[in-house]
Ligand SMILES: Cc1cc2nc3c(=O)[nH]c(=O)nc-3n(C[C@H](O)[C@H](O)[C@H](O)COP(=O)(O)OP(=O)(O)OC[C@H]3O[C@@H](n4cnc5c(N)ncnc54)[C@H](O)[C@@H]3O)c2cc1C
């Protein structure tokens with residue numbers, strides 16, 4: 001195995017958080033190298049450039065690495081979980097597929113124990129993160145509408161994505177019930193932004209945005225990071241973080257694209273492999289000083305996995321909603337049931353995320369599988385009745401941390417380099433079940449208030465484990481947390497974690513905005529520490 | 534049991550006619566098109582499997598020679614007894630159908646790739662939000678709550 005000359009800062013993972021941290025550290029003039037197991041994506045080959053784009057979602061752009069099986073993917077044993085893990089492995093990470101729904105955590109999300117008596121408070125708060133939310137919004141190009149009563153003031157947004165007939169129809173439904181709703185916050189440029197063209201409503205944002213309007217980090221952070229001198233090496237799969245004799249991180253071992261193994265030395269190591277990839281790497285880096293996994297004296301590496309169980313609600317309307325048009329995951333949303341009201345029978349809350357309706361193929365497929373579109377003479381008529389007439393809504397449920405929900409290493413399954421695959425152990429807690437049931441009912445109520453002729457609701461939906469949180473939690477007490485408030489491992493002084501593994505609780509919103517704000521905050525902590533040394 | 538090719542072709546044509554018939558203003562796909570689609574996507578197996586099941590289920594008279602009522606009864610039995618095989622076949626047929634440009638056009642869908650033309654859609658009426666705005670804030674502010682708690 002060959003050793004490579006040391007770099008100042010080594011980041012593992014070039015996704016949502018790795019890119020943000022790389023840019024911030026590069027801006028500060030530090031010598032930064034990022035290792036990423038995937039490659040650069042070519043937007044000219046994204047599914048939306050092909051008439052059969054809906055098929056790709058079932059194949060090489062599937063959200064599950066176990067189905068997709070691209071070279072950069074590693075298998076994940078999620079057979080012990082009702083929710084399958086979704087991710088993407090490339091420059092840009094899971095933001096290549098993300099829908100760009102970009103709400104922030106609420107201020108109350110950082111004070112869960114104080115306000116609601118469950119889980120734990122975070123060692124940081126909304127006010128501390130506020131400047132980083134704003135900075136991240138600028139870098140990503142976030143659209144939305146100011147004045148939202150669900151949040152403290154949020155400024156500087158690009159105009160919101162069009163809600164379309166679908167959004168307006170459901171907005172009227174929410175109004176009839178007197179419930180909160182607002183245009184979605186979206187990491188989608190609705191005007192030219194930092195060299196990115198505006199959204200043209202292609203639709204399938206979660207198969208990659210060929211237009212470059214969606215802020216996957218390959219088109220948002222990475223161009224700026226590269227300009228500030230950050231080096232990015234693709235096709236580099238890290239197998240272990242190594243330690244020196246003083247117990248400090250000395251670098252990593254990785255396999256390059258041709259299968260050769262290298263040791264990259266570094267003065268400081270940052271992990272940004274996501275809430276499954278990061279604990280996997282730490283557990284696989286067990287050594288005599290850390291027999292249960294690196295930086296795992298607390299025993300919490302891999303534990304407290306939170307996945308946001310997702311409920312799906314559908315309404316069928318007589319009126320043509322053109323619901324298949326527009327950015328797939330972004331239209332309007334509601335936080336009517338976000339803040340705790342114990343009278344509802346559960347603590348904490350959820351987001352109602354209005355989704356665009358399915359394309360023609362998905363309408364037909366799900367209609368057949370759910371026995372709503374029968375084969376035979378009635379097929380075309382039933383399909384016509386549904387296509388463009390369906391409104392859909394995701395219920396994003398805040399799941400509370402539970403140490404038994406966890407990532408471990410699989411005893412048998414490995415990736416193409418022989419590195420053990422992660423194994424997921426996850427069950428829904430009672431609070432999550434009650435919240436999900438509540439959300440499904442309220443979702444149907446909105447659909448009916450908006451005029452739906454028929455409604456359906458179910459959950460948790462299997463292939464929706466895309467929010468991966470809590471597996472290396474943050475906290476001031478080394479016995480109860482893996483990293484401190486600035487992302488530094490309690491057990492290894494120069495090892496940092498910046499992805500949503502560090503989340504103490506999961507909030508009830510899509511996490512990318514909050515995790516990137518946290519990552520930028522951690523990056524500034526690294527810079528400050530450097531400057532002080 | 535394996536179908537002789539010509540029987541298989543006839544069976545497939547009649548199967549498609551029964552399961553995905555043309556409707557007013559909506560064309561359908563024919564057997565050669567489905568066979569080609571399946572081969573192109575390396576998924577001929579579900580097709581061959583269902584043809585075998587159909588052949589085995591109508592040993593006396595070829596499926597294509599049965600009358601409509603007998604075919605419907607047989608298909609409904611097959612659907613119950615061979616749920617997975619039927620679903621695999623039909624999902625494949627749906628894919629071929631829904632990706633056919635003429636079919637898509639008939640449903641008002643744009644048969645072209647979404648990129649680069651894009652689609653346009655209305656902004657929606659932002660005045661609908663007035664009522665929401667007027668109800669005022671609905672988030673909890675822990676700092677404000679702490680202040681209030683501290684105020685006698
Ligand atoms: C289909 C889908 C839709 C989503 N929609 C939304 C949404 O609308 N809003 C939202 O907020 N969030 C959404 N998410 C989630 C969001 O994309 C992720 O939470 C976010 O990207 C996670 O950022 P990250 O930096 O932690 O990890 P990732 O973005 O997953 O990046 C991790 C990177 O690390 C690399 N890596 C991992 N292990 C190694 C290793 N051993 N060696 C080298 N490289 C490694 C991976 O290849 C990957 O590129 C969605 C996700 C998916 C999959």
Ligand code: SF4
Nearest residue numbers: 199200202203205209
């Ligand atoms: S809808 Fe907009 S953001 Fe989504 S893929 Fe299309 S152009 Fe990109």
